[in-house]
Amino acid sequence: MNAETAYAELRSHWGERVKRNERLSRHSTFGVGGPADVWVSLETCEDVQGLVAICAEHRWPVLFVGNGTNLLFADAGVRGIVARIAINGYTIEDHGDGTALLVAGAGVSWPRLLNELAALGWAGLEFGPGIPGTLGGGVISSAGAHGSDLGQVLEWVSVLDARQCAEYPVAPVVCRYQRAELELGYRHSRFRAQRRVQFDEDGYPIATPHKLIEPAEIVTQLGVRLHRADSQQLRTLIEEYKLHRKRTQPPQQSAGSVFKNPAGDHAGRLIEAAGLKGMMHGRAQISERHANFIVNLGGASAADVAALIREAHNRVWERFCIDLELEVELRGEWKVP
The missing domain is CATH 3.30.43.10 (Uridine Diphospho-n-acetylenolpyruvylglucosamine Reductase, domain 2)
Incomplete structure (x- = not known):
């Protein structure tokens, strides 16, 4: 190009x-x-x-x-x-029976939206004040917190299907997936299955291969079930969740949880038990507050972060024989050291 x-x-x-x-x-x-x-x-x-x-x-x-x-x-x-x-608009279709359908653009900010919904007395997404991403991004991994996730309230997703465009100069197709078609699970959807990060024989995470159009199915809009609730109670709950986040998660720049929790355990506990809590590489650090967070202390490089990902993945495998699954995707021009 x-x-x-x-x-x-x-x-x-x-x-x-x-x-x-x-x-x-x-x-x-x-x-x-x-x-x-x-x-x-x-x-x-x-x-x-x-x-x-x-x-x-x-x-x-x-x-x-x-x-x-x-x-x-x-x-x-x-x-x-x-x-x-950056498709940021949304509408609320009130069904008149205490429920509604939120139709939102994929670029809507989760924290902004849930606060606006709380003011209007609509519940359904209040578990997510600590989720910094967009609703569209949340669909990919069925983002969640506090025992709830997006998959529990998701009705449908509209995508732009560009899979044929990678082979031929044809127009992309707009299609809609209903909830049952999305293969939703813990930090998983049909879209996530296409993007799981692999590790090489030395334990380095492998960058996603270059494709013409990536991802080939682009989330543009979604429908979410809402229900009526008391505005003040929603605001109080959101504030409690925000305080919990401040107590348990590091304040520095990060991408949130680096690894998915394996069945019956927590990635942060395993990384800490492997003796890596607080470990640094350059200006990146495995957080001293929560070991499943890698933070930028200021001036970190992507290579610093990748080195800590490798160390955490390898050490947990060596000590516990658990293959941690990476939540973070690597993009761009990577060179293995």
Whole structure:
């Protein structure tokens, strides 16, 4: 891909929302990552369809992202186009029987939304004030906390299916998956199954292979069940959850939980029992507050974070014979040390 040509073409469609050599550290909760050749923010489903069509026609690689909550971008950045899904609108369809359907864009911020819903007396997502990502990103891993998760209230998901576009310059297809079709489980959905991170023989996490359009099924909108509740009680519960997060999770930049909890145990307990709590590599650290968090102490590199991921994965395997599954995805131009 000729980055200047792609930049000029996208600029003609989306103007100031298109940037050249945008630092991805600005779009990752880890606060690390090099430049994207071209960056664009997409605010409507039509924007997403348009970009997929352009990339399919010109054979330009594109990576769609949300808030960068579960992404570790390489220090060398990402070649091609990185497109942020910023579809932020939502509507509430009141059924008149104490229930409603929330129809929300994939780019809606979880913390912002649940506070607005609480003020209106609608419950269903109040468990998530500590989830920093978007609703669309939450679908991928069925994000949750405090014994609840998105999968429990999700009704359907609209996606832009671009799987054929990777082979032929054809228009992407809009389709809708009902809840039963999403294969929802603990930190899992049908979309997550396509993106599980593997480790090489030395224990280094392997970056997701480059594809023309990634992911090939792009979440654009979702429907969520809501029910009536007392606004003040919802606000109180949300504040309790926020305080719990402050007590139990580190304040520094991080991507949240690094590994999924294995059946019957907790990844943080295993990492701590392996003697790694507080371990540092460069300016990254396995948190002293919660061992399943890797934090940026200021000035960390993506390579620092990846080194700690490797160490935690290897040490837990060596000591407990448990193969921890990574929640974080590696993207970009990675080189194994």
